[in-house]
Amino acid sequence: MDEKHSAVVGIVGAGPVGTINAIYFAQRGWDVYLFEKRADMRLPEQKMSQKGRSINLALSERGLSALRNTHMNLEEVILKSAIPMSARMVHTTSGHQTSQAYSVNGEYINAVDRALLNELLLDAAEKLPNIKICFQHTLKTSNFDNGTLEFEVESCSTNTTYSLDLIVGADGAYSKIRSQMMRVSLMDYSQEYIETGYCELSIPTKVDENGKYAFALDPNHLHIWPRHTFMLIALPNIDFSFTCTLFMPFSMFEAIDSKEKLELFFEEHFPDAIELIGKENLLNDYFINPRGSLINIKTSPHNYKDKAIIIGDAAHAMVPFYGQGMNCGFQDVQVLHEILDQYNVQPVRMLGGDIPNLKEAFNVYSKNHVKDTHAICDLAMYNHYEMRSAVTSVRYLARKKLEGVLHSWFPRLIIPLYTMVSFTTMPYSKAIERTHRQTFWLNIVLGFTLTGTVLTVVGLNMKYQLSPKHISGMIKRAISYVI
Numbered sequence: 001m002d003e004k005h006s007a008v009v010g011i012v013g014a015g016p017v018g019t020i021n022a023i024y025f026a027q028r029g030w031d032v033y034l035f036e037k038r039a040d041m042r043l044p045e046q047k048m049s050q051k052g053r054s055i056n057l058a059l060s061e062r063g064l065s066a067l068r069n070t071h072m073n074l075e076e077v078i079l080k081s082a083i084p085m086s087a088r089m090v091h092t093t094s095g096h097q098t099s100q101a102y103s104v105n106g107e108y109i110n111a112v113d114r115a116l117l118n119e120l121l122l123d124a125a126e127k128l129p130n131i132k133i134c135f136q137h138t139l140k141t142s143n144f145d146n147g148t149l150e151f152e153v154e155s156c157s158t159n160t161t162y163s164l165d166l167i168v169g170a171d172g173a174y175s176k177i178r179s180q181m182m183r184v185s186l187m188d189y190s191q192e193y194i195e196t197g198y199c200e201l202s203i204p205t206k207v208d209e210n211g212k213y214a215f216a217l218d219p220n221h222l223h224i225w226p227r228h229t230f231m232l233i234a235l236p237n238i239d240f241s242f243t244c245t246l247f248m249p250f251s252m253f254e255a256i257d258s259k260e261k262l263e264l265f266f267e268e269h270f271p272d273a274i275e276l277i278g279k280e281n282l283l284n285d286y287f288i289n290p291r292g293s294l295i296n297i298k299t300s301p302h303n304y305k306d307k308a309i310i311i312g313d314a315a316h317a318m319v320p321f322y323g324q325g326m327n328c329g330f331q332d333v334q335v336l337h338e339i340l341d342q343y344n345v346q347p348v349r350m351l352g353g354d355i356p357n358l359k360e361a362f363n364v365y366s367k368n369h370v371k372d373t374h375a376i377c378d379l380a381m382y383n384h385y386e387m388r389s390a391v392t393s394v395r396y397l398a399r400k401k402l403e404g405v406l407h408s409w410f411p412r413l414i415i416p417l418y419t420m421v422s423f424t425t426m427p428y429s430k431a432i433e434r435t436h437r438q439t440f441w442l443n444i445v446l447g448f449t450l451t452g453t454v455l456t457v458v459g460l461n462m463k464y465q466l467s468p469k470h471i472s473g474m475i476k477r478a479i480s481y482v483i
Helices: 016-027 044-049 061-068 074-079 114-126 176-184 250-255 259-269 271-277 279-288 325-342 358-388 394-409 417-423 428-464 468-482
Strands: 004-006 008-012 031-035 057-059 083-085 087-091 097-101 109-112 131-134 137-143 148-153 160-163 166-169 188-203 221-226 231-236 242-249 292-300 308-310 348-350
Touching: 008 016, 016 031, 016 114, 016 131, 016 325, 057 114, 057 325, 061 074, 061 325, 074 114, 083 231, 109 114, 114 131, 137 176, 166 176, 176 308, 188 250, 188 271, 188 279, 188 358, 242 250, 242 271, 259 271, 259 279, 271 279, 292 358, 325 358, 358 417, 358 428, 417 428
Parallel strands: 008 031, 008 166, 031 131, 087 221, 166 308
Antiparallel strands: 004 348, 057 109, 083 109, 087 097, 137 148, 148 160, 188 242, 188 292, 221 231, 231 242
16 A cells, blocks of 8 residues: 655745635645745835735625635635725716616625735635745746755745645746746747736825715725726725726826826816825826736646646736636636545645646646636726726617616526626636627617617608608617617
8 A cells, every 4th residue: 555645735926816725725634835935015014015016906706705615704804804896987087977886786896905815815824734934935946747846035045945746836927837837838828918007096085074084986886987098997995095097008108208298188088086186196106106017818728737737817817807817816726626626636645756636636627727717818808998998888888788677687597797707606608608698689689679669760750750860860879779
């Protein structure tokens, strides 16, 4: 009988996805090393260095499900520091605001500060005795077949090598683990930068007439100023402020290179935001905070034999416009461990070096889950267009209205795509397949609506002798709702 040894997993990247994965592995009985190249982000000096570098997160059901499945009360802990957002609030250049609910059933997503979420997960991970968190460890080399990772460690004069039974890459869009996996495996890889960059701004806390802190805008909305090729968004924080993100082409960022140009730009396109942000804050944040780039990455497969696997942005970085990057990464973790359960993978290494059934489980994970990560990457790219432009379109609003009405009448037959993505754990690829089927029937309904409109116009013309211009206008309006 083969001798058994406790299995050790090394996870590179202590962001939210890497940290929750460490918790899952530790709960399965693995000994876990969690490596992070930065210093402990919970230290005050580290918090200051991260200002202006992150987009706030929208936590929805996929992420909540993964938190819930830890059975560590993490969902409740994190939601105490989150703010529910039940709708978008669209701001026009005239200052008019229109609320667009995310769900006819009152469902909502949750605004949460990325750094705070990460800190809470690290706190939870530290409570588990079989997790060792190694900060200031910069990955230098890896040997997956031998199970070794070599790090440059801040506190050591020489590099440190760790021997591991499994290596997990959760080290983000520019993953070193992924790049080194590509050298030893037939991994398909694609990346696409979009011409849009981003800059973080902020709306400060307001003090009301009673001297109490208050929000400057409705906190239960994701606020958006769509301007076709660029947009401004704002998400609420628990300190009554809003984190704003200005998305626009890099060429526009380069063109707005003086305070005068910035003031004129905001006066023309975001006049109501100037007072909310404050002119001085706007000028400081715009010219001090860094410009971020947005990248879309797809890979396949996500594993190398039974030796290594990548998750989160390391496997599928996406643009942030569907609010699913972190949610998808959390679902990676839950799906992975469900498959490990299905294949009865135990945290033991046989004398020969193998972990029984691990390779089969990893292969199934890649085969089944890769298509879902590709699907949400595509949806996020499409939602970039929707958020900056389509939300103000009459035909978009009409279709959304009809879809919402049909969903309320036939909740199991018609489910809006946003509902399937944000408020269920349905695989992304299946959500898209279902949407295509629903769109076919929705267009039939709209076609009947158009036919009914034309017949009504013909009837009215016979009775009232309408002018050709009037008839043409009525039919064109009906067609616009269908297209």
